[in-house]
Structure formats: C-alpha cells, structure tokens
Amino acid sequence: MAASERIEHELVARHSTDHSNAESFKEYFGYDPEAIPCQGGPVLCDYLDAVYQGQAKSMLYTFVLWAVIGGIILFIMLGRLLRPHRRNGDNEKQSTLYRSTRSLAAASRKALLPEGFQSLFPNTTRLQVLIFSIFFVYITLFTFLGIEYKKWYTPAKGTDKFSIRTGLAGFSNRIGALSYALTPLTVALCSRDSILSLLTGIPYQHFNFLHRWTGRIILVQSFVHTIGWTIIEARLYQPQPKYYADFIKQTYAIWGVVAQSFITFLFVFSLRPVIRWTGYEFFKITHLIFAGLFFGACWGHWDKLACWMIASLGLLGVELGMRVVRLCLIHFGYKDGNKGIGFRTINSKVETFKDPSGTIVRMTFTHSHRTWKIGQHFYLTFPALSIWQSHPFTPASVPSASGTHPTHTYIIRARNGETGKLGALAESSTSEKENTFETPVVMLGPYGLSTVDTEATNILAIAGGTGISFTLPTVMSALADPTSIAQNIEMVWIIRHIDNLSWIGPELTELRSYLSDASSPSSSSDFKSAQTTVSSQKKRFRIRIFVTRAPETRTHVHPVISTSIVAPKSDLEISSASSTASEPTHSHEIQQLIAPHPDFKVEYLDHIRPGVESMLSSFLDETVEEGRTQVLGSGPAELGTDIRAGVARRNEAGRVWKGDERGDVRCVWDDRLG
Structure with missing residues (x-):
C-alpha cells in the first residue's frame, strides 16, 4: 500500500x-x-x-x-x-555541610519513615x-x-x-x-x-x-x-x-x-x-x-x-x-570427573527442624564464585522440584574473603508453593536417626546492595523468625572486622519456640565467644565506667532472645537468666517468675546455647509480641559510643511497622545539628523471610 x-x-x-x-x-x-x-x-x-x-x-x-x-x-x-563524609576522630568537629546533610536526613526519617x-x-x-x-x-x-x-x-x-x-x-x-x-x-x-x-x-x-x-x-x-x-x-x-x-x-x-x-x-x-x-x-x-x-x-x-x-x-x-550471563558465570565450568565444560548444579546439604509451627530447612553449600556483599540476596532454584521456579533468599552466612570459596547458609521456612514442596521433600528424605540429606541447587545473584553502614557506631539488629538470615551476617561481620567502627552491638531475635535456636546453632555458639566477661551493670552510668575499666578495646555485644510461645501456659522467665528489657504493659506483660513452676526441659544442645551469661538474656512470653519501643529505648539509652546508630530488621510485616515507627521517633535533627550524632538513627528493613 x-x-x-x-x-x-x-x-x-x-x-x-x-x-x-x-x-x-x-x-x-x-x-x-x-x-x-x-x-x-x-x-x-x-x-x-x-x-x-x-x-x-x-x-x-x-x-x-x-x-x-x-x-x-x-x-x-x-x-x-x-555527599560530605564524616571526619575521623571522635573529638573533631564536623563541617557545617556534613551536619546540615545529616540533620536533613534525620528530619526526613522522623517525618517520612x-x-x-x-x-x-x-x-x-x-x-x-x-x-x-x-x-x-x-x-x-x-x-x-x-x-x-x-x-x-x-x-x-x-x-x-x-x-x-x-x-x-x-x-x-x-x-x-x-x-x-x-x-x-x-x-x-x-x-x-x-x-x-x-x-x-x-x-x-x-x-x-x-x-x-x-x-x-x-x-x-x-x-x-x-x-x-x-x-x-x-x-x-x-x-x-x-x-x-x-x-x-x-x-x-x-x-x-x-x-x-x-x-x-x-x-x-x-x-x-x-x-x-x-x-x-x-x-x-x-x-x-x-x-x-x-x-x-x-x-x-x-x-x-x-x-x-x-x-x-x-x-x-x-x-x-x-x-x-549470571547463570553461566556461576554454573558453567569444568565438570567434575569429566573432560570439557558444561553446566553443573551445586550440591547442598539440607538439615530439617520441626516445631509446632511447621518445618524449617537449613541449607548449606560451598561453591566457587564471586563473593557477595552483606545484605545482598540470591535466587535459588531446586531442580529436584522444578527448573522454572526460583525464590529470593538472604544468606545467613558472612561473605568469605577474596580467594576462598564462599559458604552459603540459608534458613528457609517451608510455607506454601515451592518452599512447601522443599519442606515435604526434606521430610520424605530424612529419618529420625538422620535429619540431613543432599539436593542440587541452581543459584542466581547476588542482587541488591550492601546494608553495611561504615559510619555507624551502634548497631541494633532485630529479627523475627527466619528474618535472622538478614541481620545475623551484619552482626557477625561487625564483631569480627577489626576495621569496623561499630562499638555497641546488640542482636535481638524473636522466635516462637526455644528449640528454634538450633537453626543457627553453630553461629550462635560463635557469637557467644564475643560476649564480654564483665558483669552486666545495672545502669547506663555503671555500664560506661565498667566498660572503660574492663576493656576499652573489646566491643560491647549483647544478645536478647524473646520466645513468644513458651511451653508453659503462663508466661515465665527462665530461672537462671535475668531480664532487663521489659516493654510497657501495653506492649508486653511479663509476670514474675514462680519458684514452684515447673521449668521446661531442653536438649543438651539448647542447654549449651542458653547457658547463663549477663549479656545473653532469654525472655519467655505468652503469645505476646515484645515491644520494639522498649528495645530501642534500652539500646540507645545504654549507648557507650557517640555516633550514628543503625537499626536493621527483618521478619513479619508487623515487626517492620513497629521498627519504622520507633526509629522515626528517635531521629532528632536539632541534636544532630549541634554535633550529637546519637540523634541520627538509620533504619534498614527487609521483609524477605528466607
């Protein structure tokens, strides 16, 4: 035409x-x-x-x-x-441009977070x-x-x-x-x-x-x-x-x-x-x-x-x-035991955990590829189930140093769809004597950006359930990295049952090695003086575990573990411990994980969520190092709502402008529960 x-x-x-x-x-x-x-x-x-x-x-x-x-x-x-950067040195006054930028950021979070x-x-x-x-x-x-x-x-x-x-x-x-x-x-x-x-x-x-x-x-x-x-x-x-x-x-x-x-x-x-x-x-x-x-x-x-x-x-x-391209870079290489180049899956070790809330899968494997940054995630496909479906999961492990093969660890709750099928496969492939099996994995990533704030002196990580995958690497990296300026670190983990601690048993054991030997002070001022006299170089680290579904009908506190974080009654009600109440019995592994320590606290609740505001107040009021605070969180959507609101209230632009960076509190939330 x-x-x-x-x-x-x-x-x-x-x-x-x-x-x-x-x-x-x-x-x-x-x-x-x-x-x-x-x-x-x-x-x-x-x-x-x-x-x-x-x-x-x-x-x-x-x-x-x-x-x-x-x-x-x-x-x-x-x-x-x-963007202006923070000047090194605790006593060095920051520039007007830096203080203006940080004050604006704090004001924005307070209003818009x-x-x-x-x-x-x-x-x-x-x-x-x-x-x-x-x-x-x-x-x-x-x-x-x-x-x-x-x-x-x-x-x-x-x-x-x-x-x-x-x-x-x-x-x-x-x-x-x-x-x-x-x-x-x-x-x-x-x-x-x-x-x-x-x-x-x-x-x-x-x-x-x-x-x-x-x-x-x-x-x-x-x-x-x-x-x-x-x-x-x-x-x-x-x-x-x-x-x-x-x-x-x-x-x-x-x-x-x-x-x-x-x-x-x-x-x-x-x-x-x-x-x-x-x-x-x-x-x-x-x-x-x-x-x-x-x-x-x-x-x-x-x-x-x-x-x-x-x-x-x-x-x-x-x-x-x-x-x-990503798939080829990760999975194409020399086949083991054969000549030539071809596609190969990753053989992963799968361990299962059962509790009244369902099945949890812990997946671990090591593979040669470019390492990732803390906070990034991968899409995993399980060929034993389907080659057309993939899901995003955040590694619960810390990225390895360059030149070594990185080890991946994933904590996955078996829900509906593909993760439900994975849980069913895990249950059918394991027995009472052996709760592990191996399955192939296809990995794609990493995606996302690093969540590490290099200017944060204080880190509070709050996780609910399998959200620990997101917060755990940040905590472990900050503790192990001698170049990190983070000096005041606290990890809060909200779980349904005390046996859920075994999901990250090896990591939790390693974290306990970073706990201070000093006695826990009763007040913020006592804490500061104790921290100065005991060890000015060792980072202050605390772990708080909240168990929302205790084995007892009524709420109780474990007798050998004192508690210091108690939310207002509107958020959390904790009854006093009873000397006659029968205490829960746990496996030997769990008993080791919850061994008494002043900086390792466990609180049993009765189907009540802990108050996020009380966690923030306790952490920020006991901050030993001046500087910015980073609050990381992952878990149920309701937890994210509370964290955002609590962090917003803690941002104070006027305080930051005067040079006190404790009014500069940053929030990083991730709602992928895997």
Whole structure:
C-alpha cells in the first residue's frame, strides 16, 4: 500500500478529510501527518487544528516527563558523589555541610519513615506514598493541560445526520501517549539488574511499590483511552452502527483490544488474593510472558509510538540477558570427573527442624564464585522440584574473603508453593536417626546492595523468625572486622519456640565467644565506667532472645537468666517468675546455647509480641559510643511497622545539628523471610 493510500485509509475514519488533494504534509511525532492545506471545510479544519496542536503538546509532555525523571536521577547521583563524609576522630568537629546533610536526613526519617495510609498502601512508608502522590498529581495535571474543551458539528456524508467532534479525541490521544511513555519506567522499576539502582544506589526492592502503582496508572489510562475512543467511534461519529463496525475491523483497533486484554490479565493476576490462589510461581512466569505480549500488542496498535515499546522490550531483554550471563558465570565450568565444560548444579546439604509451627530447612553449600556483599540476596532454584521456579533468599552466612570459596547458609521456612514442596521433600528424605540429606541447587545473584553502614557506631539488629538470615551476617561481620567502627552491638531475635535456636546453632555458639566477661551493670552510668575499666578495646555485644510461645501456659522467665528489657504493659506483660513452676526441659544442645551469661538474656512470653519501643529505648539509652546508630530488621510485616515507627521517633535533627550524632538513627528493613 502506498504512503498516501495508507494515510487515507487510517485518517478517513478518524478525521473524515480528503488527503488525495493535499499539496504537502506536515509531520507530527507519534501521529499521522497533517494535510496542507486542509480540505474539509472551516469547521472540520478548526477541529483538526486543535487535534494536531494537542498532539504536539502531548509529545512535548511525554518528553518533559522523562526529562524530569532524568533530572531527579541526576540530582540523586550528584548527591551521592558530593555527599560530605564524616571526619575521623571522635573529638573533631564536623563541617557545617556534613551536619546540615545529616540533620536533613534525620528530619526526613522522623517525618517520612513511618508507614502511612495502611488501608490503601499496606506496609509502605510515608516517603514512598509521598513520591507516588507527587508522581500521580504530575501525571494527572499533564493529562488535562492543553486540551481544547469544545464541540464541532460536521455533516455526515450521504445522511442528514451530524458527527459531533469534541476535545475527547485529543484527551484520549494524550492519555494513550502518556501510558506508552510510562511503560519503560514500569520495566525499569521491577528489574533485578536495575539501572535505577546502579545510578541512585537505592536497592531494586524499594522500587517494587512504584512499579505496582505505575502499572495500575497505565491500566487506568488504557481503559480511559479505550472508553474515550469507543464513545467517539460508536456514538459521536455518524452514521451508526456502520461507522463503529468499520472502525473495529481495522488492524490497529484489533491490536488495541488485544493489548487491553493483556494488561487486564497482568493486573488481575498480580492482586495479592489471586497470587495466593494461583501461587507466586504462576504469577512470576505469566507476568513476564504477558508483559512481553503486551508490549508487542501495543506496538501493533500504534506503531508510530513504537519507540516506547522498543525501549520496554529492550529493558526486558537486557534483564533476561543478564540473568543468563549470571547463570553461566556461576554454573558453567569444568565438570567434575569429566573432560570439557558444561553446566553443573551445586550440591547442598539440607538439615530439617520441626516445631509446632511447621518445618524449617537449613541449607548449606560451598561453591566457587564471586563473593557477595552483606545484605545482598540470591535466587535459588531446586531442580529436584522444578527448573522454572526460583525464590529470593538472604544468606545467613558472612561473605568469605577474596580467594576462598564462599559458604552459603540459608534458613528457609517451608510455607506454601515451592518452599512447601522443599519442606515435604526434606521430610520424605530424612529419618529420625538422620535429619540431613543432599539436593542440587541452581543459584542466581547476588542482587541488591550492601546494608553495611561504615559510619555507624551502634548497631541494633532485630529479627523475627527466619528474618535472622538478614541481620545475623551484619552482626557477625561487625564483631569480627577489626576495621569496623561499630562499638555497641546488640542482636535481638524473636522466635516462637526455644528449640528454634538450633537453626543457627553453630553461629550462635560463635557469637557467644564475643560476649564480654564483665558483669552486666545495672545502669547506663555503671555500664560506661565498667566498660572503660574492663576493656576499652573489646566491643560491647549483647544478645536478647524473646520466645513468644513458651511451653508453659503462663508466661515465665527462665530461672537462671535475668531480664532487663521489659516493654510497657501495653506492649508486653511479663509476670514474675514462680519458684514452684515447673521449668521446661531442653536438649543438651539448647542447654549449651542458653547457658547463663549477663549479656545473653532469654525472655519467655505468652503469645505476646515484645515491644520494639522498649528495645530501642534500652539500646540507645545504654549507648557507650557517640555516633550514628543503625537499626536493621527483618521478619513479619508487623515487626517492620513497629521498627519504622520507633526509629522515626528517635531521629532528632536539632541534636544532630549541634554535633550529637546519637540523634541520627538509620533504619534498614527487609521483609524477605528466607
């Protein structure tokens, strides 16, 4: 089909104007050319002028949108490069720029770290909600700007009826163009090998919230675009129903319907209730496939804006390509006992633990590959179950030094889906005499960024259940690393049953070797003097274990272990110990792990969660070294909510500005429970 014939075919139904007598055409980005001079009469030409001018503004707004996004990224990059660093020396006064930066950070955390609008945005910080709100207002504003709200009446050829032309056409085009422009952003926001993380230093997991809601904005935009043009083609243009019947048969209209079906599928099957019903594995695989199909259908629908779909497919291709590269780097090498190079899985040792709450799997293996940074995670696939499904898990082990083969340790709770199948496999492969077996593993990673704060003098790590995988390496590294400036370290672990300590039995035994030999002081002032006289070089380290489901009906405290952290009664009620109460019996291994020590405390609760505020108060009030504090946490979502709120209250910008960095408390939360 010749160019003039194609233009005539696409525009006659849309604009009802004759292009065969046009002397020239004026090109518009993302739209059909405008015929010069206009041949449709003054009313139609006035309408077409409004349409084309609106199209020019729409394209401008899409470019402005990406210019703003690029400007924000550039601003964050410059902030990272030019960020003032802390001067060495405890007594050296920090620069005005440094104190200003840290004060602003503390004020921001105080206001924006707590979670907000929980009914609409569960487990989402105010900062994330604020960013999304600004983004939403920006998109809404530019959706309506520059639209000419007017009606034009033109006679329908061969009938006595009139077609009604309105600003709805320009509006529908605008919202469709914006949805196309947002599509590459949704891909960038969900990529594991995220270019956004590389540029901004923000872990890719933190973009997932914006990815979900940007996708929902595109869904709404696409529906409004479809409804708008359906009203135009099926009601405003005449004669009907012939006009709409001819329109819906066109190729671009058919592809539009297909694209709308694909994005609707993506939305429905990404809802949490649907994911729980179909399984996370089904969601992940179908989301990837149908996203690619959606991009292709959008390309078929309006190829004049194919640049956005090419960018989306390109980002998706880079993401998949990087996964293949990572897989090859880790798993391709010389086969053991054979000549040549090939793919090999990793043989892992699996140990199982049973308690009334379910099955826990401890997986350990050693493999030759580039080590990871503390806080990063890997995606693991279990070929014995399926080669198409993988899950993110954070290693509970400390990365090895360069030149040695790193050892991975994972603590995994068997839930539904793939982890449930892993638990079932573990149970079927073990016996009462031997609770370990071996299974192959395929590993992909590492992903994410390091969580180590090199300027933090105080570290408080709070974990719930298998969330210990996230906090444990940070604690062990800070204790073992002589270059770490962290001097005041406390590890809090909330578990359901005391036997859960055996999940990290070897690591807990090693941690106990770092405990001080000094007696635990009764007050902060006593503690400071004792710490100075006993050992000014040894780091202060404490362990707190909360057992939320004690074997006794009523709450009690282990008789040989004193307790010093007691939350307010509104958060935690602890009854006094009874001398006549029968005490729980534990295995020899557990008895060794909970051996009495002033800095190793165990508290038994009765189906009550410990108060996070009391943990923070106890830790910060007994801080021995001035400086910044880092609070790390992982576990159930409710724990994250409490930690964020508690840390926010502890940030004091005025205190930081005066040079007291104890008012600068940073929070790092991870909700992957594996």
